[in-house]
Amino acid sequence: MRLHALASSSALAAVVLIGGACAAGPAPHRPAVLDESGPQVTVTRRGDRLVVDYRFGRDAPVWAFMDSALETDTRQPWRPRQWTVETPGVVMERRGHYDIVRSADGGPVPREVRFRVTPKAVDLEAEYPTLLFSNGAVALPTRQLDVFALDSVQAADAVPDDLNRVKLDGGPSRVTWRDDSGPVLFNGRRRDALTTTDERSYVLLGEATVTPGQGLSTVIDPNLPPWIGEEIRDFAPHVGQYYRDRLGAPGAGGDTPIVMVAWNGPTERMTSMGGSVLPGLIVMSFEGRGVTTPQAEIRERSRWFIGHEGAHFWLGQTVRYQFADEAWITEGGADLMAVRALKALDPAYDARNELQSEVDDCADLAKRPVAQAGERGEHRAYYACGAVFALAAEGAQRQRTGGDWFDFLKPLLRQPDGVLSREEWLRGLTRVSRDPSLRVDVERLLDQGAADPSAVIARLFQRTGVAFRLVDGRVVLN
Ligand SMILES: [Zn+2]
Numbered sequence: 288m289r290l291h292a293l294a295s296s297s298a299l300a301a302v303v304l305i306g307g308a309c310a311a312g313p314a315p316h317r318p319a320v321l322d323e324s325g326p327q328v329t330v331t332r333r334g335d336r337l338v339v340d341y342r343f344g345r346d347a348p349v350w351a352f353m354d355s356a357l358e359t360d361t362r363q364p365w366r367p368r369q370w371t372v373e374t375p376g377v378v379m380e381r382r383g384h385y386d387i388v389r390s391a392d393g394g395p396v397p398r399e400v401r402f403r404v405t406p407k408a409v410d411l412e413a414e415y416p417t418l419l420f421s422n423g424a425v426a427l428p429t430r431q432l433d434v435f436a437l438d439s440v441q442a443a444d445a446v447p448d449d450l451n452r453v454k455l456d457g458g459p460s461r462v463t464w465r466d467d468s469g470p471v472l473f474n475g476r477r478r479d480a481l482t483t484t485d486e487r488s489y490v491l492l493g494e495a496t497v498t499p500g501q502g503l504s505t506v507i508d509p510n511l512p513p514w515i516g517e518e519i520r521d522f523a524p525h526v527g528q529y530y531r532d533r534l535g536a537p538g539a540g541g542d543t544p545i546v547m548v549a550w551n552g553p554t555e556r557m558t559s560m561g562g563s564v565l566p567g568l569i570v571m572s573f574e575g576r577g578v579t580t581p582q583a584e585i586r587e588r589s590r591w592f593i594g595h596e597g598a599h600f601w602l603g604q605t606v607r608y609q610f611a612d613e614a615w616i617t618e619g620g621a622d623l624m625a626v627r628a629l630k631a632l633d634p635a636y637d638a639r640n641e642l643q644s645e646v647d648d649c650a651d652l653a654k655r656p657v658a659q660a661g662e663r664g665e666h667r668a669y670y671a672c673g674a675v676f677a678l679a680a681e682g683a684q685r686q687r688t689g690g691d692w693f694d695f696l697k698p699l700l701r702q703p704d705g706v707l708s709r710e711e712w713l714r715g716l717t718r719v720s721r722d723p724s725l726r727v728d729v730e731r732l733l734d735q736g737a738a739d740p741s742a743v744i745a746r747l748f749q750r751t752g753v754a755f756r757l758v759d760g761r762v763v764l765n
Contacts, residue, residue, distance in 0.1 A: 537567075544597065683751045
């Protein structure tokens with residue numbers, strides 16, 4: 288699950304805040320089996336530089352980096368701008384969708400290759416970015432060092448963008464993390480030595496303020512404007528605890544979830560917040576003069592962000608959806624979890640307003656099949672219509688037991704295969720409502736769309752007791 292920049296920067300506007308959407312889904316496929324002949328990598332932080340040493344276990348004409356994403360702003364590959372090859376006779380270049388290394392003379396890549404890295408914080412398209420802290424600390428995604436072998440540079444040109452559908456000659460790198468100035472931080476704990484393989488998280492090299500908490504722990508840039516740190520430290524654990532109280536511990540495990548927050552400095556004429564979510568970890572980064580003093584809008588967006596992304600520890604990681612066209616299950620569901628949690632923790636929170644946006648957007652976007660919205664680039668439909676379906680399910684639950692969305696969701700989180708399928712979700716709706724006509728309407732919006740989606744939404748709400756009125760054909764929540 289990856290969230291592209293939530294906010295954007297601009298040299299012209301004083302404040303730019305663009306609502307973003309996280310692409311929550313099955314993690315990109317990468318071979319889970321450790322390739323025994325795969326490389327051993329050592330990452331060493333030396334001041335504001337990193338030294339990355341690869342030791343390849345076998346000869347190959349070309350090694351390609353799995354994470355070869357483009358920078359969001361420039362649409363240029365990020366690695367060539369941050370990594371420099373130090374080993375003589377080795378060339379790094381872009382081939383097709385991938386950064387590769389090869390030997391200058393056409394023979395196999397030397398077994399040992401050293402890179403010098405000047406880390407930079409840039410947003411990447413559909414990949415986890417390097418996080419830069421204002422005090423020189425740096426957090427790297429653990430899987431940034433994975434590579435696969437190729438027979439030739441021509442073969443690299445032919446590798447498709449989406450690795451989900453390709454069989455690769457490679458696997459997770461075995462990475463040892465070191466910091467010349469002290470222990471490294473992983474899963475909220477300091478360690479003198481750390482080796483990661485297939486874990487999907489961040490490793491922090493350098494100083495940060497670690498605050499252990501009950502529901503959530505925080506790892507915060509020491510120079511982050513204090514009000515943001517206080518806000519997150521105060522609010523995030525309550526969200527985590529609320530979800531835990533309602534749904535039990537998230538599936539994956541024992542470790543307390545962590546929120547990691549980086550500060551990129553008080554850049555003039557900028558107000559920016561971005562982030563992503565990984566198993567047990569939410570990362571956020573703030574930048575700009577605009578966030579150095581308390582701002583209601585930033586506070587609200589950061590709460591929403593934590594509420595939505597934190598919900599994915601349950602709906603997204605305890606259970607995930609099976610196919611990309613079922614993202615409405617996790618995105619709409621996480622939205623309604625966030626609305627209910629934020630309202631429970633802050634009675635002043637305007638839940639009605641948030642839900643009305645979901646209803647309006649769904650009414651707008653469900654003219655065409657919601658399930659295929661992603662292919663049309665209309666990902667918002669998964670959030671909006673998913674939340675509408677969740678509201679109907681919650682209404683049915685309320686009519687049946689007096690319960691709410693969490694009561695509907697809790698039994699659905701118990702899936703032995705870790706997947707909450709569309710069929711399981713719809714069966715849950717029929718089981719609770721005892722009204723099979725509900726799923727027919729939901730499926731109509733998913734598979735066909737409707738000429739007048741508001742009429743379908745109104746029928747769903749009517750039968751499930753969701754309070755609304757029709758104003759000129761528009762569904763207005765009471
Ligand atoms: Zn999401």
